[in-house]
Each structure stands twice: as C-alpha cells, then as structure tokens.
Amino acid sequence: MAARDRQGPGQGRGIGLATAVAAAGGLLFGYDTGVISGALLFIGPEFGLGEGGRQLIVSGLLAGALVGALAGGAITDALGRRRTLLGVAAVFLVGAVLSGLAPGAGTLLAARVLLGLAIGVSSVCVPLYIAEIAPRASRGRLVSMNQFLITVGILLSYLVNSLFAEAGSWRWPLALAAVPALAMLVGLAGAQESPRWLVLRGRLDEARTALIGRTPEEADAEIAEIRAAARDESRWSWADLRRPQLRPALTLGIGVAAVNQLVGVNAILYYAPTILEGVFGSETGAILATVGIGLVNTIVTGIALARIDAWGRRPLLLGGLAVVVASLVALVVLFLLPSQQGVVGILIVVALCVYIAAFAASLGIAIWLVNSEVFPTAVRGKAAGLGATTHWGLDLVIAATTLTLITSLGESGLFAIFAVIGAAGFVFLYRLMPETKGRSLEEIDAQMQARAGRR
Template sequence: GGRAIRRGRCRILRLRSVPFCACASRRTLCLLVCFTTIDVTGFDVRPAAGGYSKQLLGQKDFLKLTVFGGDPAQAARPSTAPPGYGAMESNGKSSDGWSPASSPYNSKSQIVSVEPSKSHPKGSRTFVYFLAVFAVIGGLLFGYDTGIVSGSMLLLQPHFELNTIWQESIVSATIAAAALFALIAGVTCDAIGRKKTIMIASFVFAVGAVVMGVAPDKEVLLVGRIVVGIGIGFASMTVPVYVAESAPADIRGKLVTLNQLFITIGILVSSVVAGAFSEMKETGWRYMLGLAGVPGAIQFIGFLFLPESPRWLVSKGRDDEAREVLRKIRGHDDVEEELKEVQEAEAKKQTGFVFMQIMKTPHVRKALFCGCGLHYYSATILKMSGFPPSLAIWLVCVPFTVNFLATFIGVFLVERLGRKLLTCISFVGCIIALGVLAIGFQLSATHSPPVNRNMTIFMPNMTEVTDKCTTSYSICEDCILNTDCGYCFDEDVSGYGTCLLAKDGDKEVYSTYGRCGENTTFINTTFGHTWAYGYCPTDYTWMAVLGLALFVLSFAPGLGPMPWTINSEIYPMWARGTGNAIATFFNWAFNLLVSYTFLTLTETITKYGTFWLFAGICVLGLTFTIIFVPETRNKSLEEVEELFMTKEKREQHRREREKQEEITVEYKPEKGDDTRL
C-alpha cells in the first residue's frame, strides 16, 4: 500500500517495500535501482479488470504501466511492449537485459509490464486547429478594417468633401467604439459565453460593413464605422480567450498567435482590394468597405457548428458538456485529469464584483498590471510606426507583405523560445529600428535644404507676397513644421527652394500661389518644380526605409502577437473575461491617444525627437517585460496562476493541490503468495 502525490508536473508513486523506481520519458522507460520509490512522470491510477492489477495510464508520455499481483496467471502474462521501452518480460528479465532479481534489495520482484498507451492517438488535433482558424477570422476582420480605411479614404475624401476633422472622426470612431465595447465584451463573454460573443461580433461587423458600403452620406458612413468598431471590440477581446481556453498547453501559444497572423493577412488583403478598386473613383470605396462583411458572415456560419469553451461550461456547472467538448477537441477520451484541474480552479472562484475582486487579489492584480502594460507598449509602437499616407496604394502592399511573412516567425518560435524571450528579442529589434529612424530624420534635419528668402514672390495681380511662410524660415525643416506652409523646390537647381503658404486643393494640398500652385503649369512639369508638404528632400531617405523594414521585421513576430497571447493565459478563470477586457481596452485607448498626439509630438519635439521618445518607451517596455512578465510556455492555464503569487502563497497553493490529488494504491497478495513488488 502507498500513495501517489503530485509534485509540480509529476506524479510520484510511493510503495512501502519497492526496491526500484521506473522513470518514464517519451521514448523509453528505464527501471533504475533505488530504495522505496516508483517515479512515474505524468501518470494517473486506474483500476484494471481481473485480479488485483492496477493500471497507470500516461497522461503526458503516452505509456501504460501495469503492476500485476494476486493471480499467478496474470502475473505470468508476457509483455507486448516493443524493445526500447524497458518492459519486464515473463521470465523476470527486462527487454534491455535488466532483471529485478539482480537487485540486492529484492530477489523476488514480480513482473512489471510496460506498453505504449493508445490514449492519445496521433493526428487528434485536427479539430482544435479547425476551431482556432475559424475563431481567428475575427483577427482578419480587425486587420482588414485597419488597412482598408487608409486606402478608401483617398476616394472618400473627394467624394464626400471631408475636411480634416471628418477624416479623423471616421478613422477614430472605430477605435473609440472598439475600446468601449472591449470592456463590455468582458461582461458578455462571462454571461452568455465565448462562442455567442464571437458570433455577435461577426454579425455586428457584417452589418457595419453593409452600412458603410451603401452609405449615402458621411453621417451614415460614420455610423457604419462605429458599428464596425463594436464588432472589433467584441472580437479582439474574446477570440484570444476562446482559443486559449480550448487549446492544449503545448500548442496554446501557437494557436493564439494565429490571431495576429490573421490580422496581418487582413491588412495584406485590404491593400490588394484597395489597389484593385482604386481606379473606380465614384464607387470603389463602396466595394472596399462592403466586402468586409464576407469574412464576418463566414465566421458566423462556422461558429454555428463549433463548441463552447470547456472552461466556461465548467464555470456554469455544465461539467458533462465540458467533458464532451474536451474529448472532441483533444481527440481522445482521457480528459478527466484536465477536467479535474478546471473544476478545482472553478471551486476557488471569487464572488462579487469581479473588478473589485481582481483589485483585492494580489497575484491577479499583478497579472492585470502585466497585461495592460504589454498592450500599452504594443499599441504605442504599432501606431507610431504607421505608414505615410502619401504612399501609393499599391506600394503599401510591400511593408504589409513583410509584416505578414514576419508573423510566421512568431508562430514558429512561440513554443520554442517562449513568450517572454520572443517579446524581449522583439523589443531589442524595435529599439534598434527606432534608433535608425531617429538618426535618419536627425541627419535629414541637420542637412535640410535652405529657403531662398531673397526670391521675390508675386501674387497673380503682381502684388509682392510677404506672409509668415515666405519671411519667417531659413531652412526647409523649420518651414514644414508649420502645417500652414510647404516647401517648393527645383530638383535640378540647388538653393532655389522657397517656403510658401499652403492650401487644400481638390485632391491634395498645394501652394496658395506661385510656381507650385494648384493651377500652375510649372508644377511637376519639365521645369522640375516639386511641392513638398510635410517633408523635405533629403539624401537619407534610405535610412527611413531601412528603419521601417527592420521595425516591421522586429514587431511582427513578438510585440504584435505576444501581448494578446500572454493576456489570454495569465488570469485565473474567474477573472479571465474581465482581465482581458480591461487589457484590451488599454490597447484601444492608447491606439486612440497616440493617433491624436503623434502629429503634435512631431511638431513640438521634431520627428527625430518623437522617434527617440518611442525608442525610450521601448527600453521601458523591455525592462517591464524582464521584471514583471513570467514565462507561460507549456503550462496549463491553471498552473499559470501560480506564477504571479508570492513564494509563500505559491507553496500553500501547491500543497492544497497535492492534498486534493492524493491517491491510494493497494496490493493484496493471496494467501501463500510470497511475491513482492
């Protein structure tokens, strides 16, 4: 007789008079001489038919260990285990030559049979991959909307005669709605389930896309953007939680990272769609915005046939349904141990207002701080690195393609390097990239072309111009920092540049007068006059291109997907919905903040100063990650909770789990049977 207790990820079976131990691995089972312990990694104890035999079924290492006793006929049963598993044969010798009889501690050891377990058939994860792909269509919707708004705006602006305020409102309305409804999603996904919340998100997104596509005026278009933001808010918060709660621990990070991959796919698809319809000046934007409803409809239909999160089902007392869902998505019937862990976590569920319970629970509060911090740095860096709106629609496909391909690196490495290391490497790459960008802009500013203030500028009526632009600045960099001014220069003649007052034209900003005016015959003709609004001609453009490419390569595998992956793992089940909702709100809130402050920063502290500022934020983010973010790779969602506890609390929590999981193993030899294990 004895007990099996769980220590960490192992089950240790203790028997009173056993002179050897069995050490399991994925490919071999070694029987080693020792005193009183059989150590079977990741095994459970199950009753077997006939005699007094007990089965130990491998939960992790796919082995089956049978200890026979009582009936001599059963004890003499030969093992069917293949060579290499170290199985004991019926003559008392192991398949690799070792015999328990040779042990000085036991000359009458009985037979131990080891067989490969059939509990975990290979190829059983097809359904969970299918489930994850349908779930992360929500990421594709998010990415498509993010990318399509810039392409469609080039057609929307002249069609509806949108001024700057309306353009900013149409873009920002979606972000603001997403931030608000990400918080609301924390309540709905706990109340009605993850599945139904995602279905609501896809339905709302599809409706919003239709509203935008048929919008007769800018007011209806704005309403459509808000509706789409509601769908994005629901999906961005719920999809990572649903995937994390459904996926096995060893591939959970990879599957959650698929969400970021689909975001980049959505961005890439949006750039292609925008290019395809860019020549349809009057109706192209309707197709761009309306087509977003197609993936939303596909996701809604697909989720009619997908199961609810098993952990949410347990939280609602629907254990039988949770068991069936686990069997379906794991591909085998041996799910009792996992279900038991979920039930134990649910038994510790806090009561009352969840947010207040999060604030009162130290280790969960720490997890929330970690999650919100990751999303702050992620959102800040992503928005700051935005692509210039002056790029041609098709040219945007290039960085979007790099972003898409680089995300595969994250999917490949997330379970190999771990979340924390991948995030730190990503931060380092972004710091270097931002440094390159800052130096490039600083060199451009230092070597900025001069403004020729000796040139006399005349209005069409031959009146001399003496406004603030023509008289106040001596170099191009100072000129363009004033949004009322632009730089007009001759590409072939140095020292011929002038700072002129800008005005809004039919399609872009022009000079109010002179050779770079909207109706002049000189601009961009054989005379070589070029109007630069918001930038200066420079020989250091390549540094900006290099820095941007390096930034995308660094951001996409780490800072892009890892905050979403880690946030879906670090909260206990009772706080997962609310915790993710708050962290997602932080993501959208800082998206909105940076959108409204970036141009102001570039005007106040210069462009290179802004990039140095964000490089400094990256350094803070790297420090934050090293100090506060734990590694969650290969840990169950229930085990991750312990990572944020104090050492004393962690030990207490583990003792409670070990006490709950104690198992008694009995061996009852028949009268006259002197066989010993």
C-alpha cells in the same frame, strides 16, 4: 502524448474547423483595422473631410472596439462563446456592407463604430473560445493563429487597397470585408460550444458530448478540473486586484500594453499612406509602399510566433524594442532632411519596414503573451482585461491625434515623441520583464510575488 490529448481524425477536423472559423475573427479584426489607411486618401476628398474629420473616421472604430472589449467578457459569458461569435460575424457583415454603401460621413462613422464593437468583442471571445476547445498539446499554436491572422488581415487590406488605388475607389475595399464575415457566419453554424462554458452553466451532458474523443473517465476528469478552476476564480473579485502581491504583475501587464501603443505602431498602420503620400507624390505609390510594410509585418510575426519558445520572451522583447527605437531615430533624421524624394524616400520605407519587423517580433506579440503568463490563473481573466483596456484606450488616443501632431510638429516631431517613449519603455521592461520561457505558470507567479515581497 497524454491520454486526454489523443484525438481521432473526426475530432481533429472538427476542432480544426471550429478554430479556423473562430480565427476568421482575427482576420476581420486586421482587415477592418488596416483597410482605412488607404481608403482614407479618397474618403477625405469625397466627403470634404479635414484633418479632424479623417481622424474621427479612423478613431470611430477604436472607440467601438474599446466599448466592445469592455463588454466582451460579460457578453461571452452570458450568451456562450459560439453564439457570441455568430453575433460578431453578423455585425461584421452588416458593418462591411454599410461602410461600402455609406452616402455620407455620418453613416460611414456609424458603420466604423459598429465594426469596432465587433472587433472589441471578438478580441475577447476568439482567443477564449479557441483556448477552451483546443487540445492541450496544440493550444498555444492554435491560439497564436488568431494573432497571426490579424497581421494577415492587415496585409490583405493593403493589397485590396492597392488594387483599387488607380480607380480612386474606397467603397469596394471596405465592402469586401463582407466576404470573410459571411464565411465565418456560415462556418459557425456547425461549430460546437465551448465545453468549459457548458460546464459552468451546469449542462454537463452537453459538455461530455462536446469533449469529443475522450473516454467517459477522461471527460469526467476534465469536467471536474473545470469546476475546480471555476471555484478558485470565484474567490477573486475586481477589488482583489489591488492586493500588494499582484502589483508587479499588474504593473508589467499594463506597462507592456502602454509601451505597445505609445511607440506609435498604429500611427503607421492607420496613416502610413497619408505620411508617405508626400514622399511618393501620389496615392498609388504611397499605398503600394504600405503593402511592403504589411508583408514584413505578417512574415516576421509568423517567424516570431514559431520561434518564441526557443528564443525566449525577454531577448525578443528587449532586442526588438531597441531596434524599434533606433528605427524611430532614423525616421526623425530622414524627415528633417530638405527633401524626402528619391533615395531618402526609399530609406524612409526601409526604416518603416525595419520598425514594423522589430515591433512584430517583440511588442506585437508580447502584449498578449505577457498578459497570459504573469498573472495567477484564478485572476488572469480580470487582470488581462486591464491590459486589453489599456491597449484599446491608448490606440484610440493615437488614432485621434496623429494627424494633428504631424501638422503641429511635423513627422520628425511625431517620431521623436515615439522614440523617447520607446527608450523609457526599454528601461521599464529591462527592470521588470522576467524570462518566462520553459517555466510553469506557477513558477512565474511565484517570482512576481517574490518581487512584491521585496518592495
């Protein structure tokens, strides 16, 4: 192991604690995203919400997340990574309590928008903070923890919903998000600031202190490297993203984000209990079925993250997307049958689980991975932000239209739309997605720019 990757027990514990606390933002991201799926079955009747009102409650969080993601980079750069995460944890805490106590739909919507702002900012800040404090040898594994914990948070929200389903309660599931938010807030009180942010603010002595475990020579070398990278980044502006040599990478990054959303994963994550209520004939049965979907999502995400460097990006992405499309076609057929009860209902749940498994192993991790690999280092932050904005914008569209489309077209019509888009996405990615396994970022960049030269 290189000298600069050495770390003593104290450093390892400190980095591990900071990473775990920061990644709690991913857990809250997943929990607050998923919990509304079961809660919505009881919120609608209590507040007298129709189709549009329920969609508004779901999409309010996504609207907040879109704004938070757009502002997250500027906030993180201005306040620092640690202070931003402290603020995010505080907002998560207030939003959770306000959601559980909401006296009406307006207050609940405001609380969901507030939680969305926290999710959007954390989606920018958490991976950045972990990447900047983690040792090089374990950076990929530690950053990937955030994505894994998002799926854990979704599963946890489904489990909590199932515990309160018999009582018809939605307030406790929403309010219990305050527990991890409080733990995150307390844990961050003792966390260190990012050395990179300190260097960029000229606080070199503090940066050397934050570079625990390095010799003075190693710390000076790392600080010099950070400053050189910052000078390189400063030469690029947003306008530079229009350069022809970046076009293939931008097309791929934005395209992956679009396909990720337009195959309908969040229509299932947000509305699975609503879709399955007619299949199982009760709220409790529908919510319990979503627990299985959430469990599959978590397990397969963990396996894919552990094996992606061995199996490769392109085979996982294309193979997984092919299974996603096949699962959607199966759902179209199953929902066209005269009845969705009995064996047909079981097959619907199986098809949804296969869909989620295939998505988790492919598009679920590809959106973040592709956007972190295909862009030149100096422009990666700006370019990846376009992918994230595409993700949140289309997520908002899906959340705001799913129930309307089901009413207009039926479940079969909705899944048919997703299947057609998935098939088109397969062709798109087959043509543009390179294999990046085992290749340096410079080699990937050279290949993408060579494609630009052939156009």
